[in-house]
Amino acid sequence: xxxxxxxxxxxxxxxxxxxxxxxxxxxxxxxxxxxxxxxxxxxxxxxxxxxxxxxxxxxxxxxxxxxxxxxxxxxxxxxxxxxxxxxxxxxxxxxxxxxxxxxxxxxxxxxxxxxxxxxxxxxxxxxxxxxxxxxxxxxxxxxxxxxxxxxxxxxxxxxxxxxxxxxxxxxxxxxxxxx
Numbered sequence: 001x002x003x004x005x006x007x008x009x010x011x012x013x014x015x016x017x018x019x020x021x022x023x024x025x026x027x028x029x030x031x032x033x034x035x036x037x038x039x040x041x042x043x044x045x046x047x048x049x050x051x052x053x054x055x056x057x058x059x060x061x062x063x064x065x066x067x068x069x070x071x072x073x074x075x076x077x078x079x080x081x082x083x084x085x086x087x088x089x090x091x092x093x094x095x096x097x098x099x100x101x102x103x104x105x106x107x108x109x110x111x112x113x114x115x116x117x118x119x120x121x122x123x124x125x126x127x128x129x130x131x132x133x134x135x136x137x138x139x140x141x142x143x144x145x146x147x148x149x150x151x152x153x154x155x156x157x158x159x160x161x162x163x164x165x166x167x168x169x170x171x172x173x174x175x176x177x178x179x
Contacts, residue, residue, distance in 0.1 A: 013053040013064040017072070018046045021080045029084070037087055045083035050076060 022042050026034065053068050055061040068076075119132075122140075 008056060010054050010056045011061060012047075013055055013061065013068050014047060014050050014072075014076075015043070017053075017065070017068045017076055018043055018050065018080060021076050022046070022083075025077075025080055025084060033088060037084065041087045042080065042083040045086055046076070046079045049079045049082075 019039075022039055026037070026039065029037070050072065053064040053072075055064045
């Protein structure tokens with residue numbers, strides 16, 4: 001059986017429990033103190049002092065939630081209260097919050113959009129409109145084989161790959177690409 005972890009996620013239930021407790025305690029704070037509290041710092045402080053409770057399926061998620069609430073609720077409340085006190089005490093401390101790496105995200109989004117556009121353009125040229133990348137490859141192989149006067153049964157991916165690598169190698173030897 002193939003183990004496919006690409007489409008699966010794991011969740012640390014402790015993060016959810018801590019965030020719930022932070023919200024519960026935060027609403028009780030005076031307004032002048034709320035202004036100086038960064039919830040992410042409270043959560044970080046608390047999570048570094050509590051055990052992780054990971055789940056990867058719905059059954060595990062429910063089991064870990066129950067375990068977290070029954071076994072760790074007192075500890076979560078205490079650690080979150082302590083985190084508020086520590087963060088509150090040090091309001092003069094400057095911290096620069098972590099941000100998602102925008103360049104990578106923007107590049108990935110741009111590449112994804114380009115890929116979607118290319119797929120849509122190629123789909124317009126083919127008999128059916130409904131293509132994903134894997135179906136597109138299957139649709140194009142026979143067309144390319146016919147255009148190269150090769151029957152689709154004689155289509156040899158290995159020799160095609162060698163020819164492509166040979167062409168690319170010659171292109172990269174050109175001075176234009178070596179500057």
